Amino acid sequence: MNQSNPTLAASRNRAFDQELSRGAKAALPVLLGFIPFALVLGAQASQKGLSTSAVALLTGLNFGGGSEFAAIELWSSPPQMLVIVAMTLLVNSRHLLMGATLAPYLQHLPLRKALPSLFLMCDESWAMGLDDARRNDRPTAAPAFSLGYYLGVALCLWLTWVLFTALGALIGPALGDVRAYGFDMAFAAVFLVLLRGMWRGVQAALPWLFSLLTAALCYRLLPGGWYVLAGTVAGLVMAYLWAKA
Known part of the structure; x- marks a missing residue:
């Protein structure tokens, strides 16, 4: 019995790693929309006087594109922090609806796994994790939510977002107004494709x-x-x- 436990644990670890890899691969097309959008945000932040490290901190701690754009639009010198925090809460309030939809697929997970994972939840990782769970769900089985797949998607998106917003802040002064290139439409286009995949009538x-x-x-x-x-x-x-x- 004791000999089988390490074998079982190793098997579970391999399965989790495979799901992480599957999620990372699934996230690759979405990154094409994330990268230009992140560059736009970083460039706009640099034009408001934020340093590269400050932009990376902002996007790393508040992983929600819409609220970050709102914060940058409201940024002034000195910044009106109460206004920015209030607007951030308003824009991120959509996560209430997203979390309620995802809750049935997380209730079987311990809080030590569910709560840190939700820190990485954004529109795309939520949509892809939920769609994957629904595709694999069975009426007689527990919800087929794959934590490994979800984390594979979410971690790739989070790392890409932080890195390329920082890069946008670094090269922003040389790019000028990047919205003139139409980059800011990529994010909306990607999300429309994700919604199409989730359509159930x-x-x-x-x-x-x-x-x-x-x-x-x-x-x-x-x-x-x-x-x-x-x-x-x-x-x-x-x-x-x-x-x-």
Whole structure:
């Protein structure tokens, strides 16, 4: 019995490593959208006076592209930290809806594994991890969420984001306004492709569509980033009511 434990542990480690590798390979096409978007953010940050190390720290600790762009747009000298923090919370509030969707696939994991993994959650790693779990799920089995696959995707995206935002800050002064090259459209294009892969019909998408309509309406009627929070809350409420129906 004692001899079989090291063998079992080694087998599990090999399986986990294989899933890490599978996730890393799956992330490669997404990186094509991440790199130009990261360069844009880094270049904009350098134009606001942030150093390369400060940009790497910002993007490493707050792994959420939309909120980072909002923070850079609001950056001033001296920075209005309360305003920046409030806007960051608003923009990142979409993670409430993302986390609620992912929760059933994480509940079998211990907190020491689930919570650190969620630190790396972004729109793309969430979408790819959820889609992979749904593809492998079986009605009679536990949710087939692969932590190794998810971490393989998330770690590659996080490292790429930090490295290339720092590179964008380093070479930003020489590039000028990188948005003139259209690089900032790459991120949106990649995410649209990911959403297409997750499409399960109109009924399954109703909470997302309701969230979208609410966010669009609030964007037109309310100033600032409140439309993000409104869309998130609307999606959560709709998903709850749909599950109870």
